[in-house]
Amino acid sequence: MYSRRAQLLKCAFPIVKTHGFTREALARSALSLPEPHPEPLSEAAVSALFGDGDHARRTLINAWLDDARLQMRSAPSPVIKDVLSTRLRCNEPVLGYLPEACNAYALLVSPTSGLPPVDPRPVLHHAAHVADEACHVVGDTSIAWYARRASVAAIYTAAELHQLTSPKTAYEFLESLLHSSQRVESAIHDVGTYSNYIGRSWAGLIKSSGIF
Incomplete structure (x- = not known):
C-alpha cells in the first residue's frame, strides 16, 4: 500500500512531461489521485509533504x-x-x-x-x-x-x-x-x-x- 506521499509522487511523474520537475507538478499531482482533490495542493502542503523550496524538487x-x-x-x-x-x-x-x-x-x-x-x-x-x-x-x-x-x-x-x-x-x-x-x-x-x-x-x- 502506497503512502499518500508516495502516491502523489507517482501521480506527478506524468505531469513532469508538461510541467517539469517543479513544485507545480507536485501540487497538480493531487488532481490525479484515485480520489482526486478538487484543486492542486497549496504551497504549504507541498512544503510539508516534500520539503521547502528546491528540496521539494x-x-x-x-x-x-x-x-x-x-x-x-x-x-x-x-x-x-x-x-x-x-x-x-x-x-x-x-x-x-x-x-x-x-x-x-x-x-x-x-x-x-x-x-x-x-x-x-x-x-x-x-x-x-x-x-x-x-x-x-x-x-x-x-x-x-x-x-x-x-x-x-x-x-x-x-x-x-x-x-x-x-x-x-x-x-x-x-x-x-x-x-x-x-x-x-x-x-x-x-x-x-x-x-x-x-x-x-x-x-x-x-x-x-x-x-x-
Whole structure:
C-alpha cells in the first residue's frame, strides 16, 4: 500500500512531461489521485509533504530516478544493451527538463548550500545505482563484478551525457561503447579518474546552459 506521499509522487511523474520537475507538478499531482482533490495542493502542503523550496524538487527528481531505474526490469531481454537502452528511453519524454538551466540534473549537481563548483556526487550515485540494477537484471555474478559495475556505470553515464546533447544518436553511441567495454574498464580502473571525468563532463554541460 502506497503512502499518500508516495502516491502523489507517482501521480506527478506524468505531469513532469508538461510541467517539469517543479513544485507545480507536485501540487497538480493531487488532481490525479484515485480520489482526486478538487484543486492542486497549496504551497504549504507541498512544503510539508516534500520539503521547502528546491528540496521539494529534489524529492521529485530522486523519486523519478528511482522509478526509471525500476523500469529497467521491463527490458525486452536480459541483455545489457537492452537494459541500458530501456533506462535511456525513460529520459525521452522529459529530455528538455534534464540538463537545462535550473532544471533536473542541473539542480541535482548544484550544491545544497554555499557556492559552486558543481558537486558530481549525486550523478556518480545515480550512475552507480543504474549499474547495480543493470547487473542485477542481466544476472551478472562474475568474480569481476565490481569492475563490471564500474564499466557499466561509465558507459551509461557517457551514453546519457550524449543523449542530453545528441538524442538522435544516443542508442548507436551506447552500442559503440558496449563494443569497446574492455577499453572502458581499463580507462576507469582508477576511481579517481572516473570521478574527475564525471565532474568535468557535468560541469561543462551545466555551465554551457548558463547556470554559473
